[in-house]
Amino acid sequence: MENSKFFTFVTEKNPNFSLGDDGYLKDFFSRPEAKLNADETKVWHSIDGFISNRDIEIRHPSALKHLVKFHDKGWCEFIEPHFPIARKSVLVVEPHMDDAAFSVGGLMLARRNECRFTILSMTGVSNYTEGMGFSTPMLFPTTTVSRLRNAESALMARMIGGEHLSFSMPDAPLRYADLNKNSSWSIEWFIQHSLAIEAFIKHRASLDERCIIEKLIADFIEKNKYEEVWLPMGLGWHSDHELTRDAWLNMLGQCAILNSSNVYLYNDVPYINEYPLHCEQIIDAFNKHDGCLHSVEYEISSAMEEKKRIVGIYRSQFSPLDILPRVEYAARSKSSSFYQETLHRIVRMPSKINFLNFYSRAQNVKLLEGNAEKILTKYHKSKRVRLFVGMPFGRTSEDLLLILQAFPDANVEVRVASNAWDEVKDYVHPRIFLGKVSSKLNFASLLFAALLSPWKGPVLVIVGERARRIMNAICRRKVFNDSHFIAADTASDLATVLLGRQERGER
Numbered sequence: 001m002e003n004s005k006f007f008t009f010v011t012e013k014n015p016n017f018s019l020g021d022d023g024y025l026k027d028f029f030s031r032p033e034a035k036l037n038a039d040e041t042k043v044w045h046s047i048d049g050f051i052s053n054r055d056i057e058i059r060h061p062s063a064l065k066h067l068v069k070f071h072d073k074g075w076c077e078f079i080e081p082h083f084p085i086a087r088k089s090v091l092v093v094e095p096h097m098d099d100a101a102f103s104v105g106g107l108m109l110a111r112r113n114e115c116r117f118t119i120l121s122m123t124g125v126s127n128y129t130e131g132m133g134f135s136t137p138m139l140f141p142t143t144t145v146s147r148l149r150n151a152e153s154a155l156m157a158r159m160i161g162g163e164h165l166s167f168s169m170p171d172a173p174l175r176y177a178d179l180n181k182n183s184s185w186s187i188e189w190f191i192q193h194s195l196a197i198e199a200f201i202k203h204r205a206s207l208d209e210r211c212i213i214e215k216l217i218a219d220f221i222e223k224n225k226y227e228e229v230w231l232p233m234g235l236g237w238h239s240d241h242e243l244t245r246d247a248w249l250n251m252l253g254q255c256a257i258l259n260s261s262n263v264y265l266y267n268d269v270p271y272i273n274e275y276p277l278h279c280e281q282i283i284d285a286f287n288k289h290d291g292c293l294h295s296v297e298y299e300i301s302s303a304m305e306e307k308k309r310i311v312g313i314y315r316s317q318f319s320p321l322d323i324l325p326r327v328e329y330a331a332r333s334k335s336s337s338f339y340q341e342t343l344h345r346i347v348r349m350p351s352k353i354n355f356l357n358f359y360s361r362a363q364n365v366k367l368l369e370g371n372a373e374k375i376l377t378k379y380h381k382s383k384r385v386r387l388f389v390g391m392p393f394g395r396t397s398e399d400l401l402l403i404l405q406a407f408p409d410a411n412v413e414v415r416v417a418s419n420a421w422d423e424v425k426d427y428v429h430p431r432i433f434l435g436k437v438s439s440k441l442n443f444a445s446l447l448f449a450a451l452l453s454p455w456k457g458p459v460l461v462i463v464g465e466r467a468r469r470i471m472n473a474i475c476r477r478k479v480f481n482d483s484h485f486i487a488a489d490t491a492s493d494l495a496t497v498l499l500g501r502q503e504r505g506e507r
C-alpha cells in the first residue's frame with residue numbers, strides 16, 4: 001500500500017488479541033504470539049480504532065514499521081476511512097457470525113464502493129469457540145464469547161464499509177442446553193454431552209424454533225428495507241443454516257420482500273465443498289413447484305487476497321491454517337484458473353414450499369419413509385415396541401414423544417448404547433423403559449437377538465449410516481427379515497418421517 005493512502009487509514013486491533021502485563025501479546029485462548037518490545041508496546045497501546053495511522057506516526061515516529069508488522073501477523077486490520085455516500089443497500093443474512101465473510105466475502109469486498117452491506121447474523125448469542133475442539137476443551141462464558149464474536153463481525157463489516165447486526169437468537173449448542181434445562185456449562189458436562197450436542201446440531205430444528213426466528217424476521221423486515229437481500233442456501237448438515245434458509249424462504253412467501261428487493265441465495269462456505277449436490281437439490285426444489293433460480297458465477301480473483309484477510313479475523317472460531325484452504329477451495333473455478341462466488345437470484349418463488357425437499361438428508365428420509373410406512377401402519381396398535389439407540393438423539397424428549405405418538409398403546413423398551421446414555425438417562429415417562437448397554441459388543445448382541453427372536457413386534461433402530469448399511473446387507477442374505485424393524489441412520493431421520501406422517505394425518 002502506498003504511504004499516502006496508508007496514513008489516511010485507521011488501524012483497529014483484532015479483538016482476539018490482547019497485550020498482557022508480562023509484555024506478551026496473546027490470543028483469546030491465552031496462547032502467546034510474541035513479546036512486544038517497548039516501542040511496539042507504545043504503538044500497540046496507541047491503536048484505538050479511531051485515530052489515523054498518520055496521527056499514530058506523529059505520536060510515535062517509528063510507528064509505521066510496527067503497524068505493518070502487526071498487520072502482517074494478523075493482529076490488526078487497516079480500515080479505509082471513507083466510502084461513497086450513495087450506495088445500493090444490501091442485506092446479507094448469515095446463520096452464524098462468520099458465514100457471510102466465508103461465503104460472499106469476495107463479492108462484498110469487490111462491490112464495497114457500490115453497495116452498503118448490512119450483515120445480519122441470525123444467531124447473535126453463542127459460546128462456541130475453536131477451544132471446544134481442543135484435546136482439553138476450553139469453555140468460556142456465553143457473554144464473553146458473544147461479545148467477542150460480535151466484535152469480530154463488527155470489524156469485518158467496517159472493512160467493507162458496512163455494518164453488522166445480530167438477532168438475540170442462541171446458536172445450536174446453547175439451544176441444546178436449554179432443551180435439556182441445563183444452562184450451567186462445565187467441562188465435565190460438555191464432555192459428557194458433546195456427542196449429543198453434535199447430534200442436536202445435525203438434527204432438523206423444531207417448528208417452534210422456526211416460528212421464533214420467523215417472528216424476528218417479520219419484525220426486522222417491517223422496519224428495514226433493502227434493495228437487495230442475500231440469503232444462505234443452507235447447504236450441508238448444520239441445523240442453524242437450514243433453519244435460517246427455511247425461515248427466510250417461508251417469510252419471502254408470506255411478505256412482500258420480493259416486490260421491493262432482489263433476493264439472492266448464496267452457497268454456504270465451506271459446506272459447498274462437501275455438499276455440491278445439495279445446491280442442485282435446492283435448485284430442483286424451486287423448479288419442481290414452478291419456482292425459478294437464476295445462477296450467476298462472479299469472478300472475485302482480484303478480491304481473493306482481501307477475502308483471505310477478512311476470513312482470518314474470526315480467530316475465535318478457526319485457525320487461519322484450517323479455514324483458509326477450505327475457503328480457497330470453495331472459491332476455485334472449475335478450471336482452477338480464477339476465483340469465483342455464486343449468487344442464485346430468486347426469479348420466482350415456488351408456488352408451494354415443501355421444506356423436506358430443501359433438507360440435505362431428504363433422500364435418506366424418503367428412503368426410510370418408504371421402508372417404514374408399512375411397519376408403522378401394521379404395528380400402530382402394538383402393545384410393545386423395542387427401540388435400540390446406538391447414537392445420541394440430540395432431541396431426546398421430542399423424538400421419544402413422536403415414537404410414543406406413533407405407537408399410542410405401547411410400552412417402549414429402550415436399549416441405549418453408553419455413548420448416548422448421558423443425554424437420555426434423566427428422561428422419565430410412564431411408557432418408556434430405559435436401559436443402558438455397557439459395551440458396543442453387548443449392544444450389537446442384544447440387537448441381533450431381538451431381530452432373530454420369534455417375537456415379531458416392532459423394533460426401531462437408530463445406529464448410524466454404516467451400521468444401518470451392514471444391517472440392510474445382512475437382511476439381503478436372509479439372516480433375518482426386515483418385515484418388523486425400522487433401521488434409521490439418525491434420530492433426526494426417524495423423527496422427520498414420524499412428523500411427516502403426523503402432518504399428513506397418517507398416524
Ligand SMILES: [Zn+2]
Nearest residue numbers: 095096099241
Ligand atoms: Zn455457520
